[in-house]
Amino acid sequence: MFAxxxxxxxxxxxxxxxxxxxxxxxxxxxxxxxxxHYGGGSVVRSGLLKRVTxxxxxxxxxxxxxxxxxxxxxxxxxxxxxxxxxxxxxxxxLGVGGGSAVDSxxxxxxxxxxxxxxxxxxxxxxxxxxxxxxxxIMTIAATGSEMSDSSVITKEDGLIKRGYSSxxxxxxxxxMNPELTMTLPDYQTxxxxxxxxxxxxxxxxxxxGNMEITDAIAExxxxxxxxxxxxxxxxxxxxxxxAEVMWAGSLSHNGLTGCGNDGGDWMTHKLEHELGALYDxxxxxxxxxxxxxxxxxxxxxxxxxxxxxxVNVMGVEPAGSDEDIALKGIEAxxxxxxxxxxxxxxxxxxxxxxxxxxxxxxxxxAVGVGGAKGSARLLNEADMLAIFRASV
Amino acid sequence: MFAxxxxxxxxxxxxxxxxxxxxxxxxxxxxxxxxxHYGGGSVVRSGLLKRVTxxxxxxxxxxxxxxxxxxxxxxxxxxxxxxxxxxxxxxxxLGVGGGSAVDSxxxxxxxxxxxxxxxxxxxxxxxxxxxxxxxxIMTIAATGSEMSDSSVITKEDGLIKRGYSSxxxxxxxxxMNPELTMTLPDYQTxxxxxxxxxxxxxxxxxxxGNMEITDAIAExxxxxxxxxxxxxxxxxxxxxxxAEVMWAGSLSHNGLTGCGNDGGDWMTHKLEHELGALYDxxxxxxxxxxxxxxxxxxxxxxxxxxxxxxVNVMGVEPAGSDEDIALKGIEAxxxxxxxxxxxxxxxxxxxxxxxxxxxxxxxxxAVGVGGAKGSARLLNEADMLAIFRASV
Numbered sequence: 001m002f003a004x005x006x007x008x009x010x011x012x013x014x015x016x017x018x019x020x021x022x023x024x025x026x027x028x029x030x031x032x033x034x035x036x037h038y039g040g041g042s043v044v045r046s047g048l049l050k051r052v053t054x055x056x057x058x059x060x061x062x063x064x065x066x067x068x069x070x071x072x073x074x075x076x077x078x079x080x081x082x083x084x085x086x087x088x089x090x091x092x093x094l095g096v097g098g099g100s101a102v103d104s105x106x107x108x109x110x111x112x113x114x115x116x117x118x119x120x121x122x123x124x125x126x127x128x129x130x131x132x133x134x135x136x137i138m139t140i141a142a143t144g145s146e147m148s149d150s151s152v153i154t155k156e157d158g159l160i161k162r163g164y165s166s167x168x169x170x171x172x173x174x175x176m177n178p179e180l181t182m183t184l185p186d187y188q189t190x191x192x193x194x195x196x197x198x199x200x201x202x203x204x205x206x207x208x209g210n211m212e213i214t215d216a217i218a219e220x221x222x223x224x225x226x227x228x229x230x231x232x233x234x235x236x237x238x239x240x241x242x243a244e245v246m247w248a249g250s251l252s253h254n255g256l257t258g259c260g261n262d263g264g265d266w267m268t269h270k271l272e273h274e275l276g277a278l279y280d281x282x283x284x285x286x287x288x289x290x291x292x293x294x295x296x297x298x299x300x301x302x303x304x305x306x307x308x309x310x311v312n313v314m315g316v317e318p319a320g321s322d323e324d325i326a327l328k329g330i331e332a333x334x335x336x337x338x339x340x341x342x343x344x345x346x347x348x349x350x351x352x353x354x355x356x357x358x359x360x361x362x363x364x365x366a367v368g369v370g371g372a373k374g375s376a377r378l379l380n381e382a383d384m385l386a387i388f389r390a391s392v
Numbered sequence: 393m394f395a396x397x398x399x400x401x402x403x404x405x406x407x408x409x410x411x412x413x414x415x416x417x418x419x420x421x422x423x424x425x426x427x428x429h430y431g432g433g434s435v436v437r438s439g440l441l442k443r444v445t446x447x448x449x450x451x452x453x454x455x456x457x458x459x460x461x462x463x464x465x466x467x468x469x470x471x472x473x474x475x476x477x478x479x480x481x482x483x484x485x486l487g488v489g490g491g492s493a494v495d496s497x498x499x500x501x502x503x504x505x506x507x508x509x510x511x512x513x514x515x516x517x518x519x520x521x522x523x524x525x526x527x528x529i530m531t532i533a534a535t536g537s538e539m540s541d542s543s544v545i546t547k548e549d550g551l552i553k554r555g556y557s558s559x560x561x562x563x564x565x566x567x568m569n570p571e572l573t574m575t576l577p578d579y580q581t582x583x584x585x586x587x588x589x590x591x592x593x594x595x596x597x598x599x600x601g602n603m604e605i606t607d608a609i610a611e612x613x614x615x616x617x618x619x620x621x622x623x624x625x626x627x628x629x630x631x632x633x634x635a636e637v638m639w640a641g642s643l644s645h646n647g648l649t650g651c652g653n654d655g656g657d658w659m660t661h662k663l664e665h666e667l668g669a670l671y672d673x674x675x676x677x678x679x680x681x682x683x684x685x686x687x688x689x690x691x692x693x694x695x696x697x698x699x700x701x702x703v704n705v706m707g708v709e710p711a712g713s714d715e716d717i718a719l720k721g722i723e724a725x726x727x728x729x730x731x732x733x734x735x736x737x738x739x740x741x742x743x744x745x746x747x748x749x750x751x752x753x754x755x756x757x758a759v760g761v762g763g764a765k766g767s768a769r770l771l772n773e774a775d776m777l778a779i780f781r782a783s784v
């Protein structure tokens with residue numbers, strides 16, 4: 001067991017119609033001039049953006065808007081947002097949408113508060129000393145960015161996708177109405193469930209230390225996400241299932257499921273970041289496509305955890321050798337991915353990667369993590385390439 | 393499933409030697425003149441108080457001290473603390489000890505910030521509009537006060553024990569070093585485990601709504617607390633078991649295990665408050681002594697939850713009628729209480745209550761809750777008396 005810090009200051013307001021509280025919440029946290037930052041047209045088409053601006057108008061809170069945050073959100077839009085905030089004297093950010101809008105808003109917040117080139121943070125050159133306060137209205141359950149300290153931005157020049165984590169970036173409030181997630185395409189819903197699951201799995205497959213209470217919470221969360229992901233395949237309008245997945249998304253990535261461990265493995269995420277940067281695939285689908293190859297490559301180095309996962313999460317009978325049980329757990333999770341129509345390799349992901357692409361991605365990944373990384377198994381560039389090749 | 397708010401802003405610093413960070417944390421949250429509020433002599437005898445004052449001296453942070461917070465902390469000491477803070481210009485509170493010191497510090501914080509008679513809050517006459525910022529160093533795992541919004545104070549005049557809850561009272565930081573809990577007498581350790589368990593059970597035994605993810609987390613937490621409470625009976629110095637129980641104590645009462653429910657039942661706590669006020673018993677022991685009688689009185693009105701508890705938490709075989717299964721779960725928890733040397737009735741608690749005492753306690757309890765309360769089963773004064781009588 002390792003020492004840990006736990007800091008989740010975000011005020012969560014969860015349930016139907018909670019977006020009506022947006023003006024009160026902005027005021028509670030001192031916002032007087034707001035940048036509403038959102039993604040594509042769905043927030044406009046659904047009428048949510050208008051309801052938000054109407055609420056701010058009624059409350060007399062000034063705002064400007066900036067749409068266009070895309071999946072794998074781009075650095076150029078972040079720069080644009082920073083300039084807009086400075087020009088307009090914005091003192092509060094409101095991200096409306098999914099993880100992309102929120103991650104992009106976090107980056108804008110770092111840029112405005114700290115000055116200089118915001119990419120420095122994502123390039124590990126500086127640490128943020130603060131962030132413009134940020135609130136969010138979530139319309140996608142996936143990244144957990146609404147309570148997390150992390151954001152991921154893609155730099156167009158060189159297609160470099162990097163994450164930066166700082167407690168300063170944790171949102172002040174998160175408005176979470178499960179109904180707002182109901183219009184999401186089924187594929188995106190499944191991608192979100194996969195991402196949520198993976199945020200806890202990255203913390204779960206570790207060596208060197210764990211807490212029983214953290215494991216118990218993590219296992220309960222993973223079982224809940226999978227059960228409700230399957231419900232949503234059949235009935236995307238099931239409010240309770242939407243709510244279970246949405247709350248799991250926040251808890252999965254706010255730190256709770258990692259308390260007492262060594263920080264987590266995170267290599268599936270790092271490998272996926274290269275897929276996302278190069279092929280612009282949906283993050284959750286990319287994770288599903290790479291996970292099985294990662295798991296088969298590393299499970300012998302982390303056998304007690306893979307065995308426990310198989311039994312406690314996937315319901316595998318604890319009979320046979322530890323390796324057999326572990327492999328059955330991996331197979332069971334891949335079968336789950338197929339049931340929610342997620343890919344389990346690059347081909348199913350729709351990516352026809354050349355071997356040269358795989359070499360490039362492995363190299364960029366190794367550079368991005370500073371050579372080698374991983375807790376379940378420490379992976380260097382050759383290992384990364386082997387996993388990419390196994391995933392084709 | 394109900395809508396909910398979730399707000400746990402406390403920065404937790406968990407692990408060995410974390411008390412060394414106290415000066416940095418006070419400074420981080422703006423404290424310049426501190427009231428160190430603690431309980432009995434154990435904090436002095438263990439040297440912890442000296443280490444804290446040495447750390448503040450070294451950091452150049454001014455402070456005054458006030459000891460004497462007792463279990464079932466007293467209003468008179470709260471008044472004394474408020475006057476001391478005003479006289480000395482204190483702008484930050486540091487509670488050192490268990491829930492009593494922290495609850496007492498919260499009350500002092502409400503009194504200093506809001507003015508007027510602080511008992512008004514506990515007497516449901518006013519709501520606090522703020523609280524002096526508060527940090528804590530925990531030496532007992534029990535009340536969860538280090539992350540919770542609640543505090544419980546006893547007014548000597550009439551022996552009235554009341555709780556007040558407000559987000560303003562949530563500590564800014566909580567320093568949690570499991571080693572500091574190792575010198576606690578075994579009886580107090582078991583009392584703490586019981587209190588922790590009960591904080592989640594109060595939220596678990598409800599009618600009308602629940603979330604699967606909350607249940608899964610709650611069940612994992614309860615199993616973890618029980619398993620580690622039994623380890624501590626045999627080996628009170630087991631660091632990992634101390635850590636599991638300590639972290640469970642925070643999570644049990646910070647709101648996490650109630651997300652999506654109707655607010656919880658809380659009648660075992662309300663009934664125990666009368667025991668605590670009249671006989672000054674240890675809170676956890678009082679809860680254990682009353683719970684079985686409460687459970688047998690209400691379980692038919694909340695059968696699905698009692699059945700689920702029996703199977704998922706107590707490991708009862710799901711065979712036979714639902715009532716049989718539920719009763720076996722109640723019996724199993726009482727057996728657990730006996731294994732950790734907790735009482736299961738008033739006699740074992742060491743309380744020889746006259747029937748007049750029971751009538752008085754039931755009446756005070758009914759007045760305290762405004763007539764009737766309870767989610768598993770709504771209890772009025774006659775019900776409360778019946779439970780007290782069954783618990784003798």
